[in-house]
Amino acid sequence: MRTTRRSFIKVSALAGGGLMMAISVPGSAALNRLLKEGESQLNNFLSIDTAGNIIFTLTKHEMGQGSGTGLPMILADELGADWSKISLVRSAYDPKFTSREMGTTGGSSTIDKMWDILRTAGATAREMLKQTAANRWNANTDDLVVDNGVITNPSTDESYTFGELASEAATLDVPDNPPLKEPKDYKYIGQSIKNLITPEVVSGKANYGINVDIDDMVHASIERCPVYKGRLVGFDDSEAREVAGVIDVIAVPQMTGVIEEHHVQAGVAVIARNTWSAIKARKKLRINWDNGDTTDQNLNDLAARMEQKALETEKPVFEKGDYASLKNQDGVEVFQAIYDNPYQAHALMEPINATAHYKADQCEVWVGTQSGERVNNEVVKLTGLSVDQIKINVFNSGGSFGRRFYADSAMEAVYLSMQVQKPVKVTWTREDEIAHDYFHPYQKSIFEAVISEEKKVVGWHSSISRTEGYHSGSQPWEIPYHFENIRTYFEQEPSIVHVGAWRSVAEHSSSLGRESFIDELALKLGQNPLDLRLALLDQPLNRIGTDSFADRVYNYQSLLQSRYLEVLQTVKEKSWYQSAQEPEKGVGLAVENFGRTVCAHVVELTMNNNTYNGFVIDKVRSVVHCGTVVNPHFGRGQIEGSIIFALSALQYGGVEVERGRVMRSNFHDNRLVRIDEVPDMEVHFVPSNDPPNGLGEPGTPPLAPAVLNALYAASGVRVRKIPVLKEDLVREPQAV
Amino acid sequence: MASFQLQVNGRQHTVDVDADTPLLWVLRDELKLNGTKYGCGIAQCGACTVHIDGMPIRACCFPIGKLAGKNVTTIEGLSVHDDHPVQLAWQEIDVPQCGYCQTGQIMTAAALLDRNPDPSDECILRAMKGNLCRCGTYPRIKNAIKEAAQTKMS
Ligand code: FES
Ligand code: FES
Numbered sequence: 001m002r003t004t005r006r007s008f009i010k011v012s013a014l015a016g017g018g019l020m021m022a023i024s025v026p027g028s029a030a031l032n033r034l035l036k037e038g039e040s041q042l043n044n045f046l047s048i049d050t051a052g053n054i055i056f057t058l059t060k061h062e063m064g065q066g067s068g069t070g071l072p073m074i075l076a077d078e079l080g081a082d083w084s085k086i087s088l089v090r091s092a093y094d095p096k097f098t099s100r101e102m103g104t105t106g107g108s109s110t111i112d113k114m115w116d117i118l119r120t121a122g123a124t125a126r127e128m129l130k131q132t133a134a135n136r137w138n139a140n141t142d143d144l145v146v147d148n149g150v151i152t153n154p155s156t157d158e159s160y161t162f163g164e165l166a167s168e169a170a171t172l173d174v175p176d177n178p179p180l181k182e183p184k185d186y187k188y189i190g191q192s193i194k195n196l197i198t199p200e201v202v203s204g205k206a207n208y209g210i211n212v213d214i215d216d217m218v219h220a221s222i223e224r225c226p227v228y229k230g231r232l233v234g235f236d237d238s239e240a241r242e243v244a245g246v247i248d249v250i251a252v253p254q255m256t257g258v259i260e261e262h263h264v265q266a267g268v269a270v271i272a273r274n275t276w277s278a279i280k281a282r283k284k285l286r287i288n289w290d291n292g293d294t295t296d297q298n299l300n301d302l303a304a305r306m307e308q309k310a311l312e313t314e315k316p317v318f319e320k321g322d323y324a325s326l327k328n329q330d331g332v333e334v335f336q337a338i339y340d341n342p343y344q345a346h347a348l349m350e351p352i353n354a355t356a357h358y359k360a361d362q363c364e365v366w367v368g369t370q371s372g373e374r375v376n377n378e379v380v381k382l383t384g385l386s387v388d389q390i391k392i393n394v395f396n397s398g399g400s401f402g403r404r405f406y407a408d409s410a411m412e413a414v415y416l417s418m419q420v421q422k423p424v425k426v427t428w429t430r431e432d433e434i435a436h437d438y439f440h441p442y443q444k445s446i447f448e449a450v451i452s453e454e455k456k457v458v459g460w461h462s463s464i465s466r467t468e469g470y471h472s473g474s475q476p477w478e479i480p481y482h483f484e485n486i487r488t489y490f491e492q493e494p495s496i497v498h499v500g501a502w503r504s505v506a507e508h509s510s511s512l513g514r515e516s517f518i519d520e521l522a523l524k525l526g527q528n529p530l531d532l533r534l535a536l537l538d539q540p541l542n543r544i545g546t547d548s549f550a551d552r553v554y555n556y557q558s559l560l561q562s563r564y565l566e567v568l569q570t571v572k573e574k575s576w577y578q579s580a581q582e583p584e585k586g587v588g589l590a591v592e593n594f595g596r597t598v599c600a601h602v603v604e605l606t607m608n609n610n611t612y613n614g615f616v617i618d619k620v621r622s623v624v625h626c627g628t629v630v631n632p633h634f635g636r637g638q639i640e641g642s643i644i645f646a647l648s649a650l651q652y653g654g655v656e657v658e659r660g661r662v663m664r665s666n667f668h669d670n671r672l673v674r675i676d677e678v679p680d681m682e683v684h685f686v687p688s689n690d691p692p693n694g695l696g697e698p699g700t701p702p703l704a705p706a707v708l709n710a711l712y713a714a715s716g717v718r719v720r721k722i723p724v725l726k727e728d729l730v731r732e733p734q735a736v
Numbered sequence: 737m738a739s740f741q742l743q744v745n746g747r748q749h750t751v752d753v754d755a756d757t758p759l760l761w762v763l764r765d766e767l768k769l770n771g772t773k774y775g776c777g778i779a780q781c782g783a784c785t786v787h788i789d790g791m792p793i794r795a796c797c798f799p800i801g802k803l804a805g806k807n808v809t810t811i812e813g814l815s816v817h818d819d820h821p822v823q824l825a826w827q828e829i830d831v832p833q834c835g836y837c838q839t840g841q842i843m844t845a846a847a848l849l850d851r852n853p854d855p856s857d858e859c860i861l862r863a864m865k866g867n868l869c870r871c872g873t874y875p876r877i878k879n880a881i882k883e884a885a886q887t888k889m890s
Contacts, residue, residue, distance in 0.1 A: 064834030064871045194830045201835035202826045202842060203818040204771020204811030211770040219765070244737045244754055274753070276761040279777075349775055349783065349836040349870045398773070398836025399870050430776040637833060637873065644872030667780035667868060675874040676861035 009124050011174050018049035018163070019128070019170040022096075023121055043096035046075065046121055048129075052149055052163030054079070054086045059097040060114065061105035061370045062090075062197065063400035064641075065696040066634040069196045071114055073630060077188040078122030078181055080146035081162070088196060093372025093392035104371040106405055106501065107472075108594060108694025111630055115691050123178035128169040133160050147187075183628070183689040192633030197396065209368040209395040210427060212355040217423040218247055220416050221278035224267035224436050227291040227660035228497050229254065232266045239284040240270055245277030249285070250419050255411055257378045261470065262407050263498055265436055269416055275427055294660040297496040299342075302467075302657070306444040306493050307338060310465040313489040318477035321485030326450050326459045336448040337520060339513035340721035342654035343467075344440035344502055345670055350398025351433045356413035357423035358383060363390050363414060368397035370405045378407040382414050401645070402501030406438055434670050435662045438500025439655055442467045445513035450485070455525050457536075459485040464510070467495035472505035479514060480564050480593065481536035496657055503645055504700035507594050515590035515705030516720060519712070529709065530568060530577050530589055537564050556596075563598040563625040566686050567591060570623045574684070576602045579713065584608075585618075586714025590705035594698035597626040601643070601699075603679075603706040607714050607729070613651050614726035615711060617679040622699065624683060627690030635695050636683045642699025643681060648672045650704045650722045740800050744769070745813025755801030759793075760784045762800050763810060771811035771839045775868065782867030785840040786810045792847035794866075811839040814846060822846045825884035833871035841867050845881050854885050 014020040023045045047055045056075055062068035072086050091097055126146055133151040134141045137158060145152045152159040183189075200206040225232065237249035248271040255264035268285055272278035327334055354367040356379075363383050369375050372392045379390050397404050409426055416424040428436075443466045450459030460483040464476045477488035502508070518536075522529035541557050544550045568591060571577050577589050584607040591600035604619040620643050629635045652671035656663035664670040704722050711729065712718050719728045740751050742759075744767060751766045758777075763769040763786070772795055775783030779794040786795045787809040814820045822845045832838045841864070848855060848863040855863065860881050869877065 064832075066833070192830075194827070195832060197835055198827050198830055198832050199818070201832040201838050202823040204769075204839045206835050207770075208836060210774065211764075213768060213770075274757075274761060274765040275774075276757045276765070277754070280754075280756075347870060349773075349781075349834065349868070351774065397834060399834045401870075427774070430778075430781075633830060637871075637876070640875060641833060641872035644874065645870070666778055667776050668778065672868050672870060673872075674865045674868065675877065676865045678872075678874045681875065 018166040021046040048166040063397040073188045074118040082149035103373040108696040127178040132165040132169040212366040214423040222267040222269045224265040230291040233288040236286040240281040243281035299657040306465040310463045318488040323485045323487035331453045333451040341443040341509040346403040348399035352428040354409040354413040355425040356417040358417040368395040375407045401503040440502030441499040443509035447517040463489035465491040468492040469499040482539035504697040507701040511592040511701035519709040586710040588710025590702035592701040596693040597698040599698040601706040603710045614729045619680045625686040626693045628692040638695040639699040646703035744808045759798045760795035783840040785843040821884045825880040829880040831876040
């Protein structure tokens, strides 16, 4: 076995001939620790057999964002591989692949985090193959050409395929710092290569967790307590047990995981020989719940409490300058607005499910998950087994949007399998999925600005209150705009439903207020909202200190600043943001960053009282800066998908809660945008050779504020909430 | 429970289930034809779309007891080599993101093109609006149907 000095890449012989590459990510000790236990512990990240077949192990979750194609594209490009020779193996959860880079999938970080790893892995293997050919020909590696899985010596026209070189290459030393391709030499990166899952999807053979079928498996459907964290008192299952196909009825206790976020609601499970019998029998259960304190909670009360909290908050989490005294100066004007971001449901297409088989000394789980590691940790806790007695098989997901970050359904399946000593598949109904979702947190945002006598914004205040239980790590004071005086408050209020990660997390909530308020300010000052944004962005950045942390912050902020400016300047150059010339039409703009990706949307809409919401969105044009676009077809798809996702929240979203109960249950009352409601969409990526940043989430946050701004332009009505309903758009009667 | 005969993708099957069992769960649990998906169970999403005597039907709301004498086609039986014009167009346009809704979309689209080989945009939207796609692949679905219509015509 050969290794690099940093022990990042290990190359060894592939059983049966060829080359096998294992990798460990610096900063995660998992693999290095395991390596000490011998070669057999290596992970097989990449292998090339003697026929030139390349197998890439996908450690990241595929849930519709394209990781299973985008990642191998990066590897294949650097390797110089023939794309048709690449195939994928989906890794089960494996401690040899854990780390932020490889164990979990989320935060639109997959491409971002894997870019260096994949390129280095590809370049290393390529250089070893090249060296092998050079040795055989007694040539210099610099003179050789690698393309399409073949290494050629142009001076002699001799060539070898990767397969012919792989076994011997595996015996060479692993090079440190292999050269990486220049962007002009990319072959696959930047191309709209087709999704590797498409053929299996169109044939109906694509596999999802919900399809799992294990010998002797039984099916479970769980009636859960309708009120968050309510408890089971007792139940009468006599009628349910009479339904044909029913095997057993079992109480499921409320469970909290290793991570408090993993909450399993108390319930009663019907175990049956097929899904339908379980669903049918469940309706015949008579259950006595102790609904607990949340049972007298309505959404309106929560909203009022949260607004109060945001208004009365006393201790800022961030302060710059002296907002308080500024506000009390003579002659200044203080302007305030309050924005409302309700809970949102995921409504992912494949309902939540998991299958588990517990035996005395083993437990196997089959589930679509963004974090096999989280599932594994919960199974350890539930069963008391050790990691090597547990196998977590990970499936592609039919959508996730943050929901499959959580291990709750796997916990249910494992618990039930322990009770019945058989493989158990738990399938949530759509009604379960909506009522017991891990909802996007509720947020109230108060924005306030101090305007000087010279009609300049001199102070910026925001006060945010959010329901407790999920925090994405983004900080409410991080804004791209420059103000002399800033004051930020952040408060939390206990939630009345479970909360979790939802596509674009806190950015979705914060963007609505910030990007609406900037527009409101611009109009108040008689300025063009695009120009005001540009002016507030284009200011010198201040360093927060002199250490390396301060450097990192500075670099990050400068990158964002330049991307915001480039994106908005592109909007300007394209003349996309021009006020509508016709009555009842309006144009609105908003811009937001999610991580390093910056996205602006320009929305055009028409007021129309004959529609459900009172308006029709005609067009959305987007400018996105995400560095290199690895696959433009996927990139556009993610932005279009994010727009449609955000439109569902804007037109039909929110989740009503009364007496602690979620008042929605299925797609008839938790409506989603359908094909006949989709606006024209045009996506422009700012050309860039920077390393790629994510695209799964950044298109979501700026959509709602862009629509609210366009609505104001069209109707003169300022709406500060979503969903936008017809009654929100009632206009003041015109004076005659 | 009772015994039911059904004809799926040209083959005769016998299943032992309750008469009210939706065709969807017979296909998935009994016949192991997992291409037909569960999404809502109340005819709101189209993920479970199959053809019954050529018509696009929501299998989640069609009880097995009412199926006697009818022919069912699922995605697995739409073509022998996954080369129905709609399947080919779906690959050409590369429609799927997560892919979960797509078999239902394809079955609805195939039935549309059977009835109307050259549908207008409006016809496409009307026919497809019963099929949800949470990933938002709608623009590509529309393009793929146009593409399929073209190949079918030529
Ligand atoms: S599952 Fe049948 S329409 Fe949704
Ligand atoms: S492709 Fe994911 S729901 Fe349609």
